[in-house]
Amino acid sequence: MNNRETLSIKQRFGIIGNSPQLNHAIEVAAQVAPTEMTVLITGESGSGKESFSKIIHQLSARKHGKFIAINCGAIPEGTIDSELFGHEKGAFTGAIDSRKGYFEVTNGGTIFLDEIGEMPLPTQARLLRVLENGEFIRVGSSKVLKTDVRVVAATNVDLIGNVEKGKFREDLFYRLSTVPIFVPPLRERGNDIDLLFRKFASDFAEQYRVESIKLDDSAKQVLLRYRFPGNIRQLKNLAEQISALEMDRVIDAETLMKYLPQNRTNLPALYKGGDSSSSEGVNERDLLYKVLFDMKKDMNELKKLVLDMIQNERIDSHVIENHPNLFKNIDENYDQELTAPSSQPVEEPYYLETKPVEPGTYELEKVQDVTHEMEDESLSIEKKEKELIIKALRKNNNKRKYAAKDLGISERTLYRKIKQYEIE
DSSP: OOHHHHHHHHHHHTOOOOOHHHHHHHHHHHHHTTSOOOEEEEOOTTSOHHHHHHHHHHTSTTTTSOEEEEEGGGSOTTTHHHHHHOBOTTSSTTOOSOBOOHHHHTTTSEEEEETGGGSOHHHHHHHHHHHHHSEEEOBTOOOEEEOOOEEEEEESSOHHHHHHTTSSOHHHHHHHTTEEEEOOOGGGSTTHHHHHHHHHHHHHHHHHTSOOOEEOHHHHHHHHHOOOTTHHHHHHHHHHHHHHHOSSSEEOHHHHHTTSOOOTTOOOOOOOOSSTHHHHHHHHHHHHHHHHHHHHHHHHHHHHHHHHHHHTTOSOHHHHHHOTTTTTTHHHHHHHHHHOOTTSOOOOSSOOOOOOOOTTOOOHHHHHHHHHHHHHHHHHHHHHHHHHHHHHHHHTTTOHHHHHHHHTSOHHHHHHHHHHTTOO
């Protein structure tokens, strides 16, 4: 697919941006559209997944058929079967008449199932039958009906993780993801952020009949570094707020910052420009922040785990005897270290005796002994931690989910520890 065809699709469906990831997603959608394959679109909330479902429908042989978009998370669990597959009169309280479901009325068209990860397990079984055989049964009926519907699904959650947790059927996951399409988050699209902001600003200027707002250089830098957890939806709301409320039509960084939520989750993203390397820079910065926060959390979990083992006598007694200071007041000292203001005196680490010494003499041997003890304690606790992880994995037949539960740590933490200690 050449650049001219990609540009034509963007103009037809109102897609703005030139990032390589976005262009790749458009190319895959265009290539798979003429087929009858089931497509799974993944990406964060607000990243524009529904636009790709429309591309697939409009470029397919079903373009003259119906297209229905359904948010599975917005339909109550008790009525979703009726909404999708229909029901017979008297099937449940309030069913005063028979009703056709979406799969019946969309025969020959396309159904877009957004937030497929929120679909209840019984409904997933019904959907699997439709995908495999084109058959379904109305609620309250025993008659098998046929339908010819193409399904395009989307999700903003980790479906593989939900499969491991038993929240999503594995067979349905592989049936849906015949062709996966990933829609990149806004923060990974470089200069597309500025292009989209200018488009939204122009639209709202026309709507409110005012002069379009413009960002100066400092404001552009702030905009490009912001993470936008709400993606395109959040950017559009931002442009609308500023267009409606600001009297000065040239926006500087200070003004823009007033409209950006400032909290710890919105850490700045590294921006390198509109080339393909920008997404790599963003990922590196994101990874660095994530590792730092996880290290802090993991240390607390590890110390609490050791304290729990001591209290419940699940740790060898010789470890406690050889290293009494390592396990002393673990939970209390850790919380105090995290919350103590910098103005308060910091407690001396370990125990260095301060008895008077004669001028010109130094107690270097005592300091060296403490250092060796610290190293021994560190090696011992790492060895013990590795042994505990191996025991927990063997006990649970190498199932990380249950091993992590026994150890009192998160599954993600356990996975990192397995890699750290090179456990087979």
